[in-house]
Amino acid sequence: MRQRLSLSLYLNYFVHGIGLIILAQNMESLGKLWQTPLATVSYVISGVGIGRLIAYLILGALSDRYGRKNFIFLGMGCYCIFFLGMLVAPNIQVAYLLAIVAGIANSALDSGTYTTFVELGGSESASNVLIKAFMSLGEFILPLLVASLENNSLWFGWSFIFAALVLIINFFLLLPLKFPKANQTQSAMLGTWKGLSKAKKIIITVALALYGYTSMALMILFTQWITMYATEVLHMGNIASHFLLSLYSIGSISGVLIMFWLLHKHFSELTLLVYLNAAALISLAIICFIHITWLTHLAAFIFGLTAASGIMQVGLNTFLKLYPRTKGLITGIFFTFGSFASFTIPVVTGWLSQKSVAAALEFDLLIGSASLILVVIVRIALGHQKTLASSRRTVSLLDKIIVRLLVRRFKAVKTIGLLKEEVKVPVLDSKREEKVKANVAANCSDQKIVPYLQEIYGTIMASSRKYQEDKRQNND
Numbered sequence: 001m002r003q004r005l006s007l008s009l010y011l012n013y014f015v016h017g018i019g020l021i022i023l024a025q026n027m028e029s030l031g032k033l034w035q036t037p038l039a040t041v042s043y044v045i046s047g048v049g050i051g052r053l054i055a056y057l058i059l060g061a062l063s064d065r066y067g068r069k070n071f072i073f074l075g076m077g078c079y080c081i082f083f084l085g086m087l088v089a090p091n092i093q094v095a096y097l098l099a100i101v102a103g104i105a106n107s108a109l110d111s112g113t114y115t116t117f118v119e120l121g122g123s124e125s126a127s128n129v130l131i132k133a134f135m136s137l138g139e140f141i142l143p144l145l146v147a148s149l150e151n152n153s154l155w156f157g158w159s160f161i162f163a164a165l166v167l168i169i170n171f172f173l174l175l176p177l178k179f180p181k182a183n184q185t186q187s188a189m190l191g192t193w194k195g196l197s198k199a200k201k202i203i204i205t206v207a208l209a210l211y212g213y214t215s216m217a218l219m220i221l222f223t224q225w226i227t228m229y230a231t232e233v234l235h236m237g238n239i240a241s242h243f244l245l246s247l248y249s250i251g252s253i254s255g256v257l258i259m260f261w262l263l264h265k266h267f268s269e270l271t272l273l274v275y276l277n278a279a280a281l282i283s284l285a286i287i288c289f290i291h292i293t294w295l296t297h298l299a300a301f302i303f304g305l306t307a308a309s310g311i312m313q314v315g316l317n318t319f320l321k322l323y324p325r326t327k328g329l330i331t332g333i334f335f336t337f338g339s340f341a342s343f344t345i346p347v348v349t350g351w352l353s354q355k356s357v358a359a360a361l362e363f364d365l366l367i368g369s370a371s372l373i374l375v376v377i378v379r380i381a382l383g384h385q386k387t388l389a390s391s392r393r394t395v396s397l398l399d400k401i402i403v404r405l406l407v408r409r410f411k412a413v414k415t416i417g418l419l420k421e422e423v424k425v426p427v428l429d430s431k432r433e434e435k436v437k438a439n440v441a442a443n444c445s446d447q448k449i450v451p452y453l454q455e456i457y458g459t460i461m462a463s464s465r466k467y468q469e470d471k472r473q474n475n476d
Contacts, residue, residue: 001177002120008174009113010134011166012076016109017138018163019079019102023048023086025146029156034092047096051103052339059104060111060332068112068119068328069179075108076167076174083164087157110335114313115327118320119180128317129263129310133256136249200381201322207374207381208319212337214371215312217345218280221364222248222303225349226287229361234291247297248304255309266393269314270382273375280307281368288362307368312338318378406460410467417468427468433461 023030023045031041063071082102089095117128145159196204223245230241262272279302286299316334323330349360420427437454444450 004173005177005179006117006120008170008177009072009116010130011170011173012072012109012113013131013134014138015079015163015166015170016106017135017140018142018159019082019105019138020135021139021142022083022159022163023099025143026156026159030086030095034089034095036092040092044092044095044099047099048103048106049339049342051100051105052107053103053336053343054100055104055107056111056332056336056339057329058332059107060328060330060335061326063111063115063328063331064326067179068116069174070112071108071328072112072116072174073171075105075112076171078102078105078108080164080167083160083167087160107332107335111328111331114316114331115320116179118317118327128313129256129259132308132310132313133253133260136253136256196382204322204378204381205319207377208315208322209333209337211315211371211374211378212312212319212334213341214367214374215307215315216338217341217367218307218364218371219312220342220345221349221361221367222284222307224346225353225357225361225364226300229287229357230296232357233361234293234296236293244297244300247300248308251301251304251306252308255305258305259310259314263314269318270375270379272314273311273318274372274379276306276309276311277368277372277375279305280311281365281372284364284368288358288365315375409460410464413464413467414471417471420468421472427465427472433458436461 023041027041030044031037034041059071059074078101082098082105085098085101086095089098113131114128117131142159145162146156148154149156149158226244226248227241230236230244231238234241236244259272263269283299283302283306287296287303290296316331319330319334320327349363352363353360417427436457440453440457441447441450444453
């Protein structure tokens, strides 16, 4: 049931990836349908951002109260209206309203899905990062589908119908599935998060909310200006300029897979936030200031590997753990700041580009620096947080070391048993065992746990005697 639920949630984001670019990929056909120029059609795309801004906070808070499943269904329904409505929209005004509906769909899916993965428990960070992989898959497949329809002189609307059909099928797959209880706190998430002072909690809250803005802005600005920067500043050809964006995309997909693996292995989220933001800033600086072709290619790949690897989702996960009882609202706040980035960055960089394209891209260095400062603040404020999951990982590591040492101890016990047998000494040596327990007490730095350690060593020595006796009886 858990696997089926996860697969259906991911399938929604495959369709969401299609929804993000389907208007841009069909601008010419839609322009003919509405009898409007391409510039006017591109204006419709901004409606998606309006829908997000309107809906994120409201739907996030409501999902805490009325359950995740309802809002996932709301998102799927809104996307169906968007995909099918665009094909029959009589004019640009109706199309703009449908784009707003698509933005609401995006908000509803985010409010219900990210929170559900956290409430499912397990490697919730890895699960949320994998959402980005399915979005990328949708963004990869749609252009191929659109090109195939054009090459075969088929109706452009089949791409819209395909997305709607996937959602309809997924609706019936999701309908019988049971969702986890909203805002439950998994035992593995419990730890010292609740022990934070009020001042620290405010600082972390502000930093993570702002990180919702900077992490989104970092990617938007790069993808908007890197091709033109390569052409005008680096003097690359048309194909080479677009190749930088392709390298960024390849790095992004690779980064998602690596991030998923690291988080599945319970690698520290806070450490990833700091290191990957630092690497993204360094790679961006190389692109801006070291104009060596092969190094620029490598830096574009690394930037995608770090800045677009799902690190934004890791930031959200950290935020959700800070407020486990209002996950929907926190998701809404985080992505609302991201929506502000999608509005403000094109405006600011458009103004900067009047001075130079280089100034527009170099502004991304300021955003990258801000991202790094914000995650460092979060890292310092949280300190070395201990959760049940992280403590169990420590115990598991120590258990491996203890087992290896016990194996070596039993080898020594075997030798002692052989020597005792040669000189006809009994296996039990009570004085020796008392001395071992005295050594345990002398070497223990915490006297409160001495009785427990002595009890453990009593069991170890009893097992050692049995091992020696079995060896004698079997003449081994």
